Amino acid sequence: MDSKRVIGQFTSEELLAVGVLYFVIGVFGFLSNLRVLLVFVRNRVLTSPKHVLHVNMAIANMLVVAGFPISTASSFSNRWMGGYGGCQAYGVVSLLGGILAVATVTLLCVERYLVMCWSDTYQVVSTKSMWIIVGFCWFYAALWAIFPTMGWSRYTVNVTTVACSLDWHSKDFNHTSYVISLTIATGIFFSIALLSLYLTHTKPTQTTYWSENTPVKEEQVDWFSDRILLLIAGTFLVFLSLGFGPFAYFATWNVYKKNPEVSMLAETIPPIMAKMSTTLYPLAYQLGSSKFRSTFWKPGCVANSKQE
Template identity: 30%
Template sequence: MIAVSSLLAAAVRPAAALSVLSIVGNLLVLVMAFKRSSRMKPPELLSVNLAVTDLGAAVTMYPLSVASAWSHRWLGGDAVCLYYGLAGFFFGVASIMNLTVLAIVRFVVSLNLQSPKEKISWKMVKLLCMWTWLYALVWALFPVLGWGRYGPEPFGLSCSLAWGQMKHEGFSFVISMFSFNLLMPTVIIVCCYFGIAIKLYLTYKRSMNNCNRIPNILKLHRRLFIIAVLISTGFIGCWSPYGLVSLWSVFHDSSSIPPEVSLLPCMFAKSSTVYNPMIYYFFSQSFKREVNLLPWVCLNTFSCHVSNGVTDNGIYAVSANVEPKVPARSTTLDEISDSQFLCK
């Protein structure tokens, strides 16, 4: 018990830091999205939606978790425990499904890297965002309606799905949940990004044969591909230890898992909301440039100018927008040949 108390005391500061970083980082993403809303392309709304899910989890859950860790006990009652577990499951499912939809849309966008035409409309993206929220809400309500169950975590500082109590009556829920909300999305994400990698490689080889240098549009898609893969890998990697511990508690005696062992995967899973803004900042030149131009960030002349060799108009992980070089005479985009996208 003393070891658990020491672990809880040591976890307070990291948990508080994660809460602050998650809230500030995702708010920053939303502020940048609002500032460039007039220039935003439809697929980028998916990344904004992902920031909303991360911010929602950080605001509705993390403060109570940090306060409970500080007090070394759960501060809420049964009703609050139900709310906390539902919110965690809701935002978690919304995030993984948003990443799945993002991977599919990213794959569709990459099918013709040189096309200046939009393949995804605003209406379609809004419907996809709405679908992710409705899908997550349905799954979050299942335990409330009797299929599955919410309950306190073994270490007693938060609540989630009561894995140890679903060995029999909730076993079908556990299998369905892991199949449709972890295994299937992971397979779709891996297949989509594997297809994108093949497409980028083939386009790279073709462009090198034609003009012996990498076109700007291919550089952008490669950068966006890296961002998307990092975001998906980070989320799945953060939640995998928690999923493994949860499955162990379903198939074995949950009391055999020490509280400190179940605490660390839970904290690691909650850290998934912190990484996305950092990935955007370090791998998206335009996002970094716009953040550095904020009045409270731009402290000197040098930090207000971020060089960018590639015209990176898309700050998120879905869309790339490279304007072709238009000849001096008035020419429409339809009149510009593919070679200008490949060898400019």
């Protein structure tokens, strides 16, 4: 990495503050999404197969912040403590979680479109089928995350020395082709998600999900209405844009800028924003359902069956 391209170097105290920020966001993001996962697993929050995607979303968010312990240790030591192998593992897990989150939010938006507009088609989707679809998402995300370890781009310690990421300063073909390809692929996912939400609002619904007079058994009632789930999917897309938008801009800017001068602060913001976004997803569930909110804060993560 060419250090001359990085301006505005942090002091040791500022680097320590960055490490503490990684720690706070990591702990809160990991534990809050773990809590969401436990609530979904231990309760019939959503009827099958709707719950599968929300469970996978919580796991993806946990992966994004999973490296916070080594980031914290590195911040206190003022150097990367994980070595080469730890850097590769950190990069793979973080990128795996990020790409998995993009794919899962896209599926949530598509799922809402099918539920609201093509209910007959959606009825044939079983829980097993949904897990198979999620499995393909994991395979897709794992490929992108592993490619840098095989020579298509590479992971390296970033300028803060408390985290590892793609080598944004590299100008060789392997890196630029990887960044461009990943940006295009991610853009396609975002476009599909946006199109699904748009069509859901413009196409007449084919189902009676919206009717409040449809009789259902008490044990089949979801904690979230379909309106709320649609809002949650749209909100997740906003969170995803806020979290990974800076990464997309930073990556493409570095590729197309001939001799970029990057401040350390500018290079610190994208990973911080990506990790910070993971803390927002549990809030959407809590705002969408009072039952979920009370269960989220209840020891044991098990809802009271008599609770409204």
